[in-house]
Amino acid sequence: MSRIILICLLSFLTLGASQNGSVTVYVSQDQVFSEPILKDFEKETGIKVKALYDSEESKSTGVMNRLLAEKRNPQADIYWANEPIRAEILRNRGILAPYKSPNAKGIDKVFKSSDNTWCGFSARVRLFIVHKDAIMKPYSVMDYANSALEGKGVIANPLFGTSTSHISALFTYLGEKTAKAFMKKMKINNIAISTSNGESADFVASGKYDFALVDSDDAISRLRSGKPVEFIYPDQKDRQMGVFVVPNAVMLIKGAKHSTNAKKLFDYLLSRDTEAKLAKADCAQIPLHKGVEGPKELKSISDLRVMQVDYAQVAKEMVKIQPYLKDWLAK
Amino acid sequence: MSQKLFSWIVFTIIFFICVSPVAVMVIEAIGKEDILIQLLHSKESLDSFFNSLILSVFVSFMTTLIGTLVGLILGKTNISLKKAILFLMLIPLLLPPYILALGWVDMLGVVGFFSELLFGFLGVSLVLFTLYLPIPVLFVLFYLKHINPHLEEAAYIYCDKKYVLSRVTIPLILPSIILSFLLVFILSFGEYSVANVLRYSVFPLESFVQFSAFYNFDGAIMMAMPMLLIALFVLFIEQFYLEKRIFKYKSFDYIHIFKLENNQKIYIVAIMIFCAFFMVVVPFWGLFSKIGSVDIFLIAFVKCLDSLLHSLLFASVSATILTFFAFIAAYIVYSKVFLVSKLIDMSLIFLFIVPSTVLGIALILFWNRPWIDFVYTSVLIVFFGYFAKYLFLGSKLIQHRFTQMPYSMVEAAMIFGADWKKILKYIFLPASYKVLGVVFIVFYIFILRENTITMLVYPPGYETLPVYIVTQMANGKEEIIAALCIIMTLSALIPFLLAMMLFRKKERA
Numbered sequence: 020m021s022r023i024i025l026i027c028l029l030s031f032l033t034l035g036a037s038q039n040g041s042v043t044v045y046v047s048q049d050q051v052f053s054e055p056i057l058k059d060f061e062k063e064t065g066i067k068v069k070a071l072y073d074s075e076e077s078k079s080t081g082v083m084n085r086l087l088a089e090k091r092n093p094q095a096d097i098y099w100a101n102e103p104i105r106a107e108i109l110r111n112r113g114i115l116a117p118y119k120s121p122n123a124k125g126i127d128k129v130f131k132s133s134d135n136t137w138c139g140f141s142a143r144v145r146l147f148i149v150h151k152d153a154i155m156k157p158y159s160v161m162d163y164a165n166s167a168l169e170g171k172g173v174i175a176n177p178l179f180g181t182s183t184s185h186i187s188a189l190f191t192y193l194g195e196k197t198a199k200a201f202m203k204k205m206k207i208n209n210i211a212i213s214t215s216n217g218e219s220a221d222f223v224a225s226g227k228y229d230f231a232l233v234d235s236d237d238a239i240s241r242l243r244s245g246k247p248v249e250f251i252y253p254d255q256k257d258r259q260m261g262v263f264v265v266p267n268a269v270m271l272i273k274g275a276k277h278s279t280n281a282k283k284l285f286d287y288l289l290s291r292d293t294e295a296k297l298a299k300a301d302c303a304q305i306p307l308h309k310g311v312e313g314p315k316e317l318k319s320i321s322d323l324r325v326m327q328v329d330y331a332q333v334a335k336e337m338v339k340i341q342p343y344l345k346d347w348l349a350k
Numbered sequence: 351m352s353q354k355l356f357s358w359i360v361f362t363i364i365f366f367i368c369v370s371p372v373a374v375m376v377i378e379a380i381g382k383e384d385i386l387i388q389l390l391h392s393k394e395s396l397d398s399f400f401n402s403l404i405l406s407v408f409v410s411f412m413t414t415l416i417g418t419l420v421g422l423i424l425g426k427t428n429i430s431l432k433k434a435i436l437f438l439m440l441i442p443l444l445l446p447p448y449i450l451a452l453g454w455v456d457m458l459g460v461v462g463f464f465s466e467l468l469f470g471f472l473g474v475s476l477v478l479f480t481l482y483l484p485i486p487v488l489f490v491l492f493y494l495k496h497i498n499p500h501l502e503e504a505a506y507i508y509c510d511k512k513y514v515l516s517r518v519t520i521p522l523i524l525p526s527i528i529l530s531f532l533l534v535f536i537l538s539f540g541e542y543s544v545a546n547v548l549r550y551s552v553f554p555l556e557s558f559v560q561f562s563a564f565y566n567f568d569g570a571i572m573m574a575m576p577m578l579l580i581a582l583f584v585l586f587i588e589q590f591y592l593e594k595r596i597f598k599y600k601s602f603d604y605i606h607i608f609k610l611e612n613n614q615k616i617y618i619v620a621i622m623i624f625c626a627f628f629m630v631v632v633p634f635w636g637l638f639s640k641i642g643s644v645d646i647f648l649i650a651f652v653k654c655l656d657s658l659l660h661s662l663l664f665a666s667v668s669a670t671i672l673t674f675f676a677f678i679a680a681y682i683v684y685s686k687v688f689l690v691s692k693l694i695d696m697s698l699i700f701l702f703i704v705p706s707t708v709l710g711i712a713l714i715l716f717w718n719r720p721w722i723d724f725v726y727t728s729v730l731i732v733f734f735g736y737f738a739k740y741l742f743l744g745s746k747l748i749q750h751r752f753t754q755m756p757y758s759m760v761e762a763a764m765i766f767g768a769d770w771k772k773i774l775k776y777i778f779l780p781a782s783y784k785v786l787g788v789v790f791i792v793f794y795i796f797i798l799r800e801n802t803i804t805m806l807v808y809p810p811g812y813e814t815l816p817v818y819i820v821t822q823m824a825n826g827k828e829e830i831i832a833a834l835c836i837i838m839t840l841s842a843l844i845p846f847l848l849a850m851m852l853f854r855k856k857e858r859a
Contacts, residue, residue, distance in 0.1 A: 043810045050824070051826045051827070052825070069810040069811030070811060071808075074805060089718065092720040094723075094726075214549050225460070240825070301825070301827075302825065345394075348394075
């Protein structure tokens with residue numbers, strides 16, 4: 020009896036060790052949205068998915084850091100990031116393996132790496148959530164520095180999440196000097212800082228602030244729950260910079276232990292079906308494949324003026340401006 | 351095998367699995383002090399450090415003050431509904447700390463006057479106060495049993511109640527008051543999930559973010575150092591002041607009770623029920639009101655079934671193994687084997703007071719190596735985390751049981767030539783059956799509610815329910831998260847209630 024108990028205990032302690040017929044995926048996309056997709060993949064292929072999800076506490080970068088830690092001894096096969104900047108950081112660190120998925124065909128090359136180490140799919144856009152009672156409304160990101168809107172706006176902490184990516188994209192697009200001048204004016208204009216895009220959206224929904232730059236899924240969720248808000252795509256006029264697009268990104272890990280299954284999951288995530296599912300889900304992501312039906316509240320990518328940036332450049336800028344952003348916040 | 355050799359083997363296991371990761375972390379930190387200075391120069395880090403310090407002092411002061419009062423009322427007066435009040439106050443301690451915070455958020459919302467109070471120092475203090483109040487209460491109740499009632503009765507002949515209380519009772523339970531203050535201080539200093547939900551910047555979160563969001567291991571290690579120093583300070587006080595005054599006395603069959611007037615009893619019970627209701631029932635009401643329907647509850651249950659099963663499996667198996675090791679560790683400490691007993695005792699208490707974030711980071715640093723990756727890639731690493739964090743609790747409880755046993759039984763066995771293994775098996779083990787059951791339940795509940803270590807080290811596909819709830823907080827539906835919190839509460843409360851009923855039934859029998 021005692022031996023049986025001992026064997027049971029030992030077999031419990033080795034749970035989690037690598038298994039054939041499985042694929043290990045690290046996921047930065049919110050679990051509520053990514054888990055159903057991975058479950059469908061399991062059902063359709065019979066391949067067991069072992070997922071490790073990020074939490075809001077780690078500012079959605081915890082699993083990426085685990086990938087960096089495991090570089091010499093990779094445990095993951097696939098990384099599903101909720102934005103492409105991290106993919107670029109991992110590419111620069113030599114953690115990714117190239118893979119040209121047949122399902123990547125039809126996705127604009129702006130949303131793919133040139134060496135096939137990552138590929139974008141289902142995107143969010145950065146837009147303004149605006150309270151319905153707001154008298155003056157913003158139409159450009161530059162309106163954060165508009166004195167007529169002093170104290171009316173809020174933005175998520177630019178040290179974390181998509182706010183960092185967006186500010187880095189602004190630095191790439193505008194150049195350092197102009198971007199810093201804008202940041203300074205924004206500070207003078209008494210723009211509030213929130214802890215997350217979700218909190219920014221809540222502040223606007225409650226009327227505490229008139230507007231906030233958030234991800235489209237944050238705006239849609241408030242709109243769908245009947246909050247008195249609307250949204251505005253910034254910088255859509257001629258010669259304006261356009262809206263910043265944040266696609267998901269999928270990548271294959273170099274040295275993946277289950278590379279065949281990993282490629283199947285890679286293809287699955289890039290499929291039109293997955294994009295359609297993510298469009299219908301509460302995260303309301305905009306498909307990058309043409310012809311896939313998107314969320315009814317949002318315009319398709321082809322109908323938007325998109326900010327033309329090189330994500331590799333944005334990733335480099337993001338690392339570079341971290342000390343500046345810390346200083347900017349502290350002042 | 352001699353007792354000494356056995357003791358050293360046990361110490362080596364504990365040291366290798368748990369202490370060496372922290373030691374390696376400290377060694378790696380040597381020479382990188384400039385990183386700490388740089389980090390502490392940042393306004394955010396410095397602010398968060400002072401926030402944590404002020405918060406912990408405030409929470410420990412308030413819980414110790416009110417907890418001692420509540421403990422004295424429950425332990426030394428003749429009020430009714432004592433067990434119901436105590437049970438109500440105990441509930442938050444059985445759950446992951448953030449559940450209470452989420453309950454308050456659901457109750458008060460995210461905007462408005464009350465939520466402004468909730469999201470900040472006051473809200474975090476209230477939740478941590480509710481969470482840790484049972485600690486001084488339980489310590490006082492436990493210690494009151496160790497006061498010789500004749501001392502109080504002798505004083506009572508010449509003095510009034512207040513004088514007896516202030517000059518006899520309280521001085522005798524003072525070590526428990528100090529210990530509970532230190533324990534609450536260290537627990538609230540290391541706790542960050544409540545502050546994270548209520549968006550209040552605290553130091554452990556900074557350390558966690560350094561590792562988790564910036565992957566700055568050097569930064570994370572250095573941010574862990576101040577917390578490690580505070581843990582060492584608490585260890586120092588425990589070892590050199592409290593150790594000789596705690597768990598050494600025999601308990602008495604009865605406690606001297608101060609009899610209160612009927613109207614006094616009604617007032618006191620009413621106040622205590624009101625407070626317990628406000629602190630515990632109101633946030634749970636917030637969660638329940640968010641759920642709305644049984645369907646939501648069922649949907650949440652189906653969604654979390656895998657993680658619930660992982661939680662139950664981790665908790666039951668780990669609690670079983672930990673109970674075994676706690677018994678062994680308690681025996682070695684109790685036997686006072688030269689040096690090794692002290693080393694084990696100090697290691698266990700040190701690991702218990704080291705913040706979970708520090709322990710988690712240390713485990714990853716130590717075990718994430720290609721030649722031993724069977725640990726890092728399996729549930730073993732999670733188990734090592736639990737082993738390090740909670741072995742102390744069980745070991746202390748069992749040690750206390752040993753001190754209550756008549757030593758003459760051991761002496762008699764020795765005279766008849768029984769070796770230490772036989773004494774352990776035929777005297778200590780049978781005498782500890784009841785306490786081993788209690789220890790199993792304590793381990794089970796603490797492991798079930800754990801989320802910090804688990805979140806840092808769990809292998810893919812094996813998340814536990816507390817971790818699942820945290821990951822669902824990112825854009826998950828509020829009603830589903832509320833339902834998950836209730837499922838978590840039930841999975842902790844049901845075994846606890848069953849165990850209580852079982853013990854009561856056995857006591858009656």
